[in-house]
Amino acid sequence: MLDTIINSLKSSGVYGWEVSDVKKNGWEFYFIRHELDQHRAKNVEHINVKVYQLTDEGDSIGFASSEIAPTASEQEIEKLVSDLSYRATLVKNRPFTLTPPAADQVSDGKASDIADISADFIRTMSELPETEGEDINSYEIFVSDVSRRLITSTGIDSTEHYPSSMIEVIVNARREGHEIELYRCYDSGTCDAAGLKRDLQKTMNYGRDRLIAGPTPINGKSDVLFSGSDACQIYRYFSERMNAALVYRQMSDYEIGKPICEEFTGDRVTVKAMRELVNSSENHAFDEEGAVIRDTVMIEDGVAKQFVGGRMFSSYLGLENSFNPTNIEVTGGSRSEEELRSGNYLEVVEFSDFQVDEITGDIFGEIRLAYLHDGDKTVPVSGGSISGSMNDFVGSMLMSKTSVQYNSMKIPALTLLRGVTVTGAEQ
Amino acid sequence: MKAHFSDYLIGIKSGLQEMIAILRKEYDYVSVLATDSHGLATRISQRSRSVSSETMTTERGIVVRVCNNGQYAEYAFNKFDPSKPEKAAAEIQGALEAQLVMLRLAGVKSYDTPLLPDEEQTLFVEKETQQLPETADVKALVEKLGAISDKAMTLNEHAIECIVSAQSTHICKMFLTEKRDLCQSYVYSEGAIFFVVNREGNSQVAYKSVSGLCGPELFDGLEGKLDKVVTTASELLDADRIEPGEYEIIASPEVTGLIAHEAFGHGVEMDMFVKNRALGKDYIGKRVGSDKCTMHEGALCAENVTSYAFDDEGTLAGDVTEIDHGILKTGICDALSALRLGVQPTGNGKRENFEHKVYTRMTNTMFDSGEDSLEDMIASIKHGYLLEGMESGMEDPKHWGIQCIIKMGREIRDGKLTGKVVAPIIMTGYVPDLLGGISMLSPHREVFGSGGCGKGCKEWVKVADGGPYLKTKARLG
Numbered sequence: 078m079l080d081t082i083i084n085s086l087k088s089s090g091v092y093g094w095e096v097s098d099v100k101k102n103g104w105e106f107y108f109i110r111h112e113l114d115q116h117r118a119k120n121v122e123h124i125n126v127k128v129y130q131l132t133d134e135g136d137s138i139g140f141a142s143s144e145i146a147p148t149a150s151e152q153e154i155e156k157l158v159s160d161l162s163y164r165a166t167l168v169k170n171r172p173f174t175l176t177p178p179a180a181d182q183v184s185d186g187k188a189s190d191i192a193d194i195s196a197d198f199i200r201t202m203s204e205l206p207e208t209e210g211e212d213i214n215s216y217e218i219f220v221s222d223v224s225r226r227l228i229t230s231t232g233i234d235s236t237e238h239y240p241s242s243m244i245e246v247i248v249n250a251r252r253e254g255h256e257i258e259l260y261r262c263y264d265s266g267t268c269d270a271a272g273l274k275r276d277l278q279k280t281m282n283y284g285r286d287r288l289i290a291g292p293t294p295i296n297g298k299s300d301v302l303f304s305g306s307d308a309c310q311i312y313r314y315f316s317e318r319m320n321a322a323l324v325y326r327q328m329s330d331y332e333i334g335k336p337i338c339e340e341f342t343g344d345r346v347t348v349k350a351m352r353e354l355v356n357s358s359e360n361h362a363f364d365e366e367g368a369v370i371r372d373t374v375m376i377e378d379g380v381a382k383q384f385v386g387g388r389m390f391s392s393y394l395g396l397e398n399s400f401n402p403t404n405i406e407v408t409g410g411s412r413s414e415e416e417l418r419s420g421n422y423l424e425v426v427e428f429s430d431f432q433v434d435e436i437t438g439d440i441f442g443e444i445r446l447a448y449l450h451d452g453d454k455t456v457p458v459s460g461g462s463i464s465g466s467m468n469d470f471v472g473s474m475l476m477s478k479t480s481v482q483y484n485s486m487k488i489p490a491l492t493l494l495r496g497v498t499v500t501g502a503e504q
Numbered sequence: 505m506k507a508h509f510s511d512y513l514i515g516i517k518s519g520l521q522e523m524i525a526i527l528r529k530e531y532d533y534v535s536v537l538a539t540d541s542h543g544l545a546t547r548i549s550q551r552s553r554s555v556s557s558e559t560m561t562t563e564r565g566i567v568v569r570v571c572n573n574g575q576y577a578e579y580a581f582n583k584f585d586p587s588k589p590e591k592a593a594a595e596i597q598g599a600l601e602a603q604l605v606m607l608r609l610a611g612v613k614s615y616d617t618p619l620l621p622d623e624e625q626t627l628f629v630e631k632e633t634q635q636l637p638e639t640a641d642v643k644a645l646v647e648k649l650g651a652i653s654d655k656a657m658t659l660n661e662h663a664i665e666c667i668v669s670a671q672s673t674h675i676c677k678m679f680l681t682e683k684r685d686l687c688q689s690y691v692y693s694e695g696a697i698f699f700v701v702n703r704e705g706n707s708q709v710a711y712k713s714v715s716g717l718c719g720p721e722l723f724d725g726l727e728g729k730l731d732k733v734v735t736t737a738s739e740l741l742d743a744d745r746i747e748p749g750e751y752e753i754i755a756s757p758e759v760t761g762l763i764a765h766e767a768f769g770h771g772v773e774m775d776m777f778v779k780n781r782a783l784g785k786d787y788i789g790k791r792v793g794s795d796k797c798t799m800h801e802g803a804l805c806a807e808n809v810t811s812y813a814f815d816d817e818g819t820l821a822g823d824v825t826e827i828d829h830g831i832l833k834t835g836i837c838d839a840l841s842a843l844r845l846g847v848q849p850t851g852n853g854k855r856e857n858f859e860h861k862v863y864t865r866m867t868n869t870m871f872d873s874g875e876d877s878l879e880d881m882i883a884s885i886k887h888g889y890l891l892e893g894m895e896s897g898m899e900d901p902k903h904w905g906i907q908c909i910i911k912m913g914r915e916i917r918d919g920k921l922t923g924k925v926v927a928p929i930i931m932t933g934y935v936p937d938l939l940g941g942i943s944m945l946s947p948h949r950e951v952f953g954s955g956g957c958g959k960g961c962k963e964w965v966k967v968a969d970g971g972p973y974l975k976t977k978a979r980l981g
Binding site: 103104105106107109111112113114115116117118119120121122123125139140141142143144146147148157160161164165167168169170171192195196199200203214215243245247256257258260262296297322325326327328330389390393429430432434436437438439441442443445460461462463464468498499500501502 | 512546548549551552553554555556557558562564565575576577578579580581582583584595599600602603604606607609610612613614615617642643646664665700702705707708709745748749778779780781840859861896898899900902903905906907909928930932960961962979980981
């Protein structure tokens with residue numbers, strides 16, 4: 078099948094092409110409490126083709142893409158390639174060259190045993206310390222062995238093989254006839270049994286506290302501490318604003334060699350793109366266009382160092398060896414956890430859906446559980462929301478020296494934003 | 505013209521039926537959903553232009569559902585040779601048996617579910633469309649979208665980018681069992697304008713969208729949205745932050761749809777009842793909103809992006825009255841959850857695509873309209889906001905919390921719009937309070953179908969929602 082597609086592309090006379098062939102062998106298990114509701118298996122192949130056309134004058138390039146079903150006939154393939162060749166001439170972009178093969182272009186990985194990984198997840202879930210008050214409502218386990226091959230007209234032919242897993246867990250907590258739930262979704266390469274148990278134990282504790290939480294009392298500004306995975310959204314704001322697409326489109330005003338805010342009174346972030354993080358489901362050797370992924374410092378001590386991104390926008394910015402990052406590591410914290418946990422602040426540990434807009438800088442989140450820290454006194458609260466703008470927080474934010482990893486992001490364990498607007502829930 | 509049903513699916517039908525017959529010797533129940541959906545997606549901006557045949561719902565593949573001794577299982581694949589049905593049947597049996605071996609070793613107990621009924625039924629539906637995405641004039645479409653983007657840049661001195669997107673998908677699905685043979689073909693389309701402005705470091709994004717159960721002809725209506733997008737962007741640049749607190753609000757139809765979706769869309773998905781994950785289960789027949797509050801859900805209750813003839817389990821589309829004058833009547837339900845709960849399925853069993861499991865999912869979720877004019881609503885408010893533009897939402901069906909991110913609010917004081925705009929807005933609260941506060945509804949309803957909906961943080965499907973202008977009280981921050 079791939080040969081037929083590539084032969085068709087080669088004979089079509091197009092300027093360039095990329096063929097991605099992803100094969101996925103997956104197992105899925107759906108549990109209600111600890112009883113199996115349904116099991117599923119999949120064996121699929123997805124072939125995607127992108128065709129590039131350069132005008133005769135070389136003053137513009139266009140591209141068009143399509144998935145080609147593995148069951149497509151030769152006639153269907155010929156027609157699809159013909160359609161793509163024509164459609165690519167209709168969209169005119171500034172010219173750029175396609176990703177060439179790199180000297181350190183690699184193929185790596187080996188097949189994963191999805192039965193073993195699935196069994197690890199099932200065993201881990203059966204070993205959780207559930208109580209009468211806090212237990213597991215349901216969970217869904219997804220384990221895949223993925224093989225990804227990329228072949229391009231420039232000579233790239235790389236393959237990688239990797240495991241990809243996800244588990245969604247619903248935790249219940251109940252007290253005096255009232256029951257609530259907490260939602261968790263963990264991505265990883267294989268099953269991180271210890272990490273899963275540790276986090277779900279913490280989640281059950283949060284459930285217990287949420288049942289006794291009072292309404293969030295604050296209406297106004299407060300320092301807000303992030304001690305969970307929601308902080309990833311804050312750090313994605315920085316990495317996204319270093320992406321060539323956002324910079325070229327003028328939606329990010331970061332400039333190389335310049336600080337990312339006018340005045341720092343707090344910590345300065347260092348943001349790195351990482352080829353690998355331990356057990357990340359995003360450990361890729363090359364991006365979707367074949368560019369090799371390398372450890373790269375994007376922001377250092379609050380100063381923009383290196384934009385990264387896809388081939389087109391990277392070319393427009395004149396970036397060498399650029400790529401679309403998959404793993405991110407953030408450092409730069411100057412404080413101990415004890416220092417950050419002193420004084421008066423609101424520690425939000427459960428949001429409905431915490432969001433940070435990378436273009437406007439706006440942040441939002443409804444509070445499902447927070448702890449109001451007032452010196453030595455700590456009170457669980459719920460309801461209301463936080464809001465504000467990263468434009469106001471970047472210069473004064475504080476981070477812990479300690480770090481924690483959430484799949485493809487390794488970030489400071491604690492992050493403190495100062496002067497966040499809190500809308501309380503008290504009547 | 506009719507949206508022509510897939511020749512590919514017709515070509516593999518007899519092979520699939522043979523495969524079903526082979527599998528039926530081993531399983532108590534066997535069904536097949538086969539899909540072949542094609543699309544067109546075009547995205548034009550000042551700095552990037554692309555065209556693709558892929559949209560959120562394009563796919564070609566097969567999923568087989570089987571059941572033995574009350575245990576359901578599925579196998580998804582996309583390399584089926586209709587001349588070798590026995591090979592596919594063996595592959596399916598082998599894969600599912602390998603899972604059972606591991607599950608037995610792990611000592612896993614099974615959840616027992618009754619057998620799905622299988623009664624004689626045939627259906628062949630080809631819905632009307634003016635154009636198909638496969639044969640659309642892509643050149644003309646690219647030029648049309650480019651002209652909109654170019655024009656937008658001339659309308660505001662602070663413009664930095666205008667992205668115009670247009671997507672159209674021709675859905676073809678075939679559901680087969682021993683006794684059932686259902687085929688459907690329809691086209692839906694959606695388009696949007698995203699306008700980005702920046703003034704002295706203050707970036708804002710305004711957008712407007714169109715959607716419908718139709719072909720690429722829908723995109724003729726995009727340019728009509730441009731003036732509103734540009735005006736909104738200007739207003740956002742001058743917007744103030746809202747003073748946090750509880751206010752009387754008027755939700756525009758788009759925000760009304762968001763409330764419908766989050767409040768008693770997710771809250772009455774009955775697969776959540778099976779897991780005891782929704783408070784709504786205990787409130788059937790009880791008051792959850794004011795007398796003015798009536799809500800419908802179903803593929804038949806509006807014509808938009810998810811108005812299909814049958815769902816992904818072969819249940820015919822429905823129209824359910826979820827809330828009738830404030831009283832919660834029922835939820836929406838997929839076929840397996842219905843068996844477990846002892847109710848009838850409502851035609852809401854949906855998959856992200858053939859690779860994914862069925863869940864109970866929304867289709868069109870709508871508030872009914874009322875008789876109050878928007879002018880009367882504004883006149884009735886001492887201090888509040890008219891809320892416009894939906895960004896995102898999140899629900900908590902177990903606790904009835906709700907979060908809605910809204911683009912902007914127009915201040916109302918002493919019964920009049922003051923001209924002051926606040927943005928952005930996060931609306932939070934307790935669903936029965938929000939619906940219980942509904943006091944006025946306008947006669948005119950609108951449907952919006954340009955977004956997607958996840959279940960938890962995954963399983964993205966197309967949905968539509970909407971309703972009239974709606975007055976209630978809410979906490980804004």
